[in-house]
Amino acid sequence: xxxxTLRYEERGRVAVITYDRQERxxxxxxxxxxEAVAAIERANASADVGAIVxxxxxxxxxxxxxxxxEPEPPDPQTGRRPNVATLSMAQDASWLHLLARxxxxxxxxRGAAIGLGVTQILPFDIRIGGASSTYSFPFLSxxxxxxxxxxxxxxxxxxxxxxxxxxxxxxxxxAQEALDIGLITRVAGDDxxxxxxxxxxxxxxxxxxxxxxxxxxLLRENSGEHDANVVLARETxxxxxxxxxxxxxxxxxxxxxx
Numbered sequence: 001x002x003x004x005t006l007r008y009e010e011r012g013r014v015a016v017i018t019y020d021r022q023e024r025x026x027x028x029x030x031x032x033x034x035e036a037v038a039a040i041e042r043a044n045a046s047a048d049v050g051a052i053v054x055x056x057x058x059x060x061x062x063x064x065x066x067x068x069x070e071p072e073p074p075d076p077q078t079g080r081r082p083n084v085a086t087l088s089m090a091q092d093a094s095w096l097h098l099l100a101r102x103x104x105x106x107x108x109x110r111g112a113a114i115g116l117g118v119t120q121i122l123p124f125d126i127r128i129g130g131a132s133s134t135y136s137f138p139f140l141s142x143x144x145x146x147x148x149x150x151x152x153x154x155x156x157x158x159x160x161x162x163x164x165x166x167x168x169x170x171x172x173x174x175a176q177e178a179l180d181i182g183l184i185t186r187v188a189g190d191d192x193x194x195x196x197x198x199x200x201x202x203x204x205x206x207x208x209x210x211x212x213x214x215x216x217x218l219l220r221e222n223s224g225e226h227d228a229n230v231v232l233a234r235e236t237x238x239x240x241x242x243x244x245x246x247x248x249x250x251x252x253x254x255x256x257x258x
Contacts, residue, residue, distance in 0.1 A: 001042065005032040008039045013050040014201035015043035016194070022058040028084045028116060029069035037098060044102050050205020053197045054124070055108035061133070064115030084116070088148055096149045099123040100220065104204045104212060108197035109133045110190050119146060122153035125204075125216060127183070128197050129175040130190035135183060141170035156223055158182050210245050214238040 001008070005021040017039045019026040028036075036054075043049045056062065065084045072082045080086070088095040099105055100123070107121040110130035118135050121127050129135075139146045146154070146167055155163040158181040165171065178184045188196045204212065218238055222231045 013205035015049045016053045019056040025060040025063035027063040027066035029066040051104045051201035059111040061109045061113040062117030106197045108193045119148040119150040128186045129184040130193045133175045136172040
């Protein structure tokens with residue numbers, strides 16, 4: 001499969017998706033968003049892939065939404081023109097839903113992440129920033145508002161107080177500032193970010209796939225849960241699922257060896 005706005009490659013057990021729409025600073029338009037989704041789905045469908053790295057070429061990871069993009073033709077059913085917002089925030093089919101059911105995702109950001117360029121990385125499992133990377137939340141200064149789940153995900157990552165400060169002040173954070181509050185989880189040299197992300201991806205890919213997925217689900221679901229009984233019930237159910245899968249795998253192996 002060929003792409004016009006990004007590149008896809010598999011390095012060992014890690015799929016590397018590289019944004020490459022530098023003429024528009026890697027800003028998302030509908031075709032680019034669809035290609036990003038298609039590349040992630042391709043990685044999810046590959047038995048050889050255990051983790052996904054999303055990175056970029058050029059000095060900007062993603063400049064947000066491309067507001068100068070050519071309008072899409074109207075949807076024949078609704079009569080509305082699809083745009084990045086309607087595609088990426090669609091009920092039950094959003095960017096958040098895609099990443100939640102995907103293999104582990106790692107962001108490798110070497111440059112500027114602006115607006116939607118920041119909010120799109122919040123659902124990644126791990127975010128690695130280059131030493132010169134920056135993270136801008138200019139929404140209110142532009143007369144806009146944060147989107148793509150930012151108002152829920154950002155407080156979970158950095159805490160409510162930091163999230164309010166960042167959004168209301170339209171803050172721009174350095175890599176060190178982002179690391180200090182938990183927006184990103186690691187900082188590497190700009191030239192080493194992708195290599196470190198791929199190495200980490202190989203480590204994640206080596207873990208049992210079911211246990212990895214269940215652990216990610218538990219962390220996502222329980223991080224905002226205050227009822228201890230609900231937390232423990234979910235963990236118990238996950239362990240039951242794990243043990244049942246192991247039992248089925250053992251039975252299958254025995255049958256194949258008979």
